[in-house]
Amino acid sequence: MNRKNFIKKSLLGAAGIAASTSSIRAKNVKLKESTYDKLMEQVGFNHLPNNEIKTMKTVLHKANTRGHANHGWLDSHHSFSFANYYNPDRMHFGVLRVLNDDVVAGGKGFGTHPHDNMEIISIPLKGDLEHKDSMGNVAVIKEGDVQVMSAGTGIYHSEYNKNESDEVRFLQIWMFPNKKGVEPRYDQITLEPTENKNKLQQILSPNSDDAGVWVHQNAWFHLGNLEQACEEDYIIKSKGNGVYAFILEGEVNIEGQELGKRDGFGLWDTDKIHITANSDARVLLMEVPMQLG
Numbered sequence: 014m015n016r017k018n019f020i021k022k023s024l025l026g027a028a029g030i031a032a033s034t035s036s037i038r039a040k041n042v043k044l045k046e047s048t049y050d051k052l053m054e055q056v057g058f059n060h061l062p063n064n065e066i067k068t069m070k071t072v073l074h075k076a077n078t079r080g081h082a083n084h085g086w087l088d089s090h091h092s093f094s095f096a097n098y099y100n101p102d103r104m105h106f107g108v109l110r111v112l113n114d115d116v117v118a119g120g121k122g123f124g125t126h127p128h129d130n131m132e133i134i135s136i137p138l139k140g141d142l143e144h145k146d147s148m149g150n151v152a153v154i155k156e157g158d159v160q161v162m163s164a165g166t167g168i169y170h171s172e173y174n175k176n177e178s179d180e181v182r183f184l185q186i187w188m189f190p191n192k193k194g195v196e197p198r199y200d201q202i203t204l205e206p207t208e209n210k211n212k213l214q215q216i217l218s219p220n221s222d223d224a225g226v227w228v229h230q231n232a233w234f235h236l237g238n239l240e241q242a243c244e245e246d247y248i249i250k251s252k253g254n255g256v257y258a259f260i261l262e263g264e265v266n267i268e269g270q271e272l273g274k275r276d277g278f279g280l281w282d283t284d285k286i287h288i289t290a291n292s293d294a295r296v297l298l299m300e301v302p303m304q305l306g
Contacts, residue, residue, distance in 0.1 A: 048164065049130035049193065052110050053305075069268070069283040074103065076275035079114075086121035090114040092259070092277050106257045106279045107303035108230060111187035114275060116180055117142075122173020128164035132188040132228040134217065135160040135172070136297070138261070140181030146170035150199045154183075158203050159216050161226040165195035184259075184297075189305060190229040200226050204236070213237040213245055213298065233300045239265070239290035247298055248285045255281030255303045263294025 080091035080098025091098045092112035093105055104110075110131075122143075135142065141155050146162070147169040154160045162168065174181040202225065208214040216225040217234035225234070231251050239245065247256065257279045258265075260272050266289045272278055280286055281303050288296065 047130065048128040049189070052131070052187070053189070070281055071268070071270065072106070072279040073270065074277035074279075076273065076277075079275070079277075086118040088116040090275070107255055107281075107301045108189040108191075108232070108305060109186070109257055109299060109301045110189055111185065112257075112259065112277070113185040114182075115185055116182050117174045119174055119179055120177040123171060125169050125171045127167060127169050128162075129167040130190060130193045131164045132190050132230055132232075133162045133164060134184075134186040134188070134226070134228070134234070136184040136186070136216075138182040138184065140179050140183075141175040142172055142181050142183055143175040144170060144172050146199060148197060148199055152199075152201060154201055157206065158201055159226055160201040161199070161217070161228060163190065163195055163198045163229055165190075165193075165197040165229075168197040186299070188228065188230050188232060188301065191231060191302075192229050195229055202226055206238075209236050209238045211238070211240055211243045211245075213247060213296075231302050235298045235300075237288075237294075237296045237298070239263075239288070239294050239296065241290055241292050241294075243290045245288045246285050247288065247300075249283065250300060251302070253303060254300050255279060256286055257299045257301065258286075258288075259297045259299070261295040261297055264291040265289060265294045265296060266291055 074092055080095060082089050082096060082098065093103050093110060094100050095111055095113060135154060136159055137154050137156050139156055141153050143153050144160065145151050153175055204214065204216060213235040214237065215233060216236050217232065218225055218227055219231050221227045231254065233250050235247065237245060249256065257277060258267055260274055260276045262274055264273050267278055268280060268286055270278055
């Protein structure tokens with residue numbers, strides 16, 4: 014089942030689908046329906062800056078307000094509209110279009126499907142996720158890894174739980190790119206865990222020679238494992254960008270807003286944000302352009 018139909022149809026139906034290992038297509042992918050075009054049709058102007066107002070603006074997405082789909086083999090929570098979850102007030106945060114919190118049952122997964130012109134980031138939280146694609150890549154990513162694909166002119170890929178008995182948990186994140194029609198590419202890294210102990214570790218940037226993976230977008234991601242009472246300031250790296258904070262574990266306070274596990278909090282029209290850990294906590298910060306195109 015192709016993810017290109019997700020916006021119009023239920024996510025792969027109620028039955029589990031084992032990922033195909035034999036139908037990955039060649040590099041020259043021709044898509045009948047563009048991932049980029051379909052998602053762009055859904056984009057409005059929510060969570061974009063009003064240049065007439067100079068004070069910091071925020072948007073809060075509590076964990077229990079996310080979209081939810083449980084198909085038995087796949088249990089997914091959607092921070093933004095996706096598949097059968099449609100909320101016109103929660104289409105995107107700037108160029109950040111998809112933030113799915115997925116749990117995949119043992120031995121199950123997403124069969125071979127296409128994408129184009131999208132930056133796709135996967136962050137495993139538990140278990141082993143196996144990836145195959147039309148570029149010839151075969152890889153397993155696990156907790157502590159970060160994977161990125163630039164779909165560009167078009168790719169096919171599959172991803173599934175490598176283990177039969179244990180679930181896999183991962184974040185699936187999609188961003189609109191700042192250029193279309195690029196050559197598809199794949200990369201993954203393994204993070205050094207000491208680099209995010211009580212500090213914010215850069216895991217993604219626009220620069221291939223910088224720390225972390227890189228993307229075709231003026232975006233930076235940071236991951237922090239913060240002990241209780243730890244305080245950190247995050248400085249916005251590019252004027253006009255905003256930050257979407259996603260709380261993986263624990264409780265934090267960001268600019269006076271109390272946040273708990275799986276809460277999302279977007280901030281823009283500011284130069285920096287202040288974070289205080291109210292308990293031991295794990296936080297993902299996604300700095301992205303607020304203007305599309």
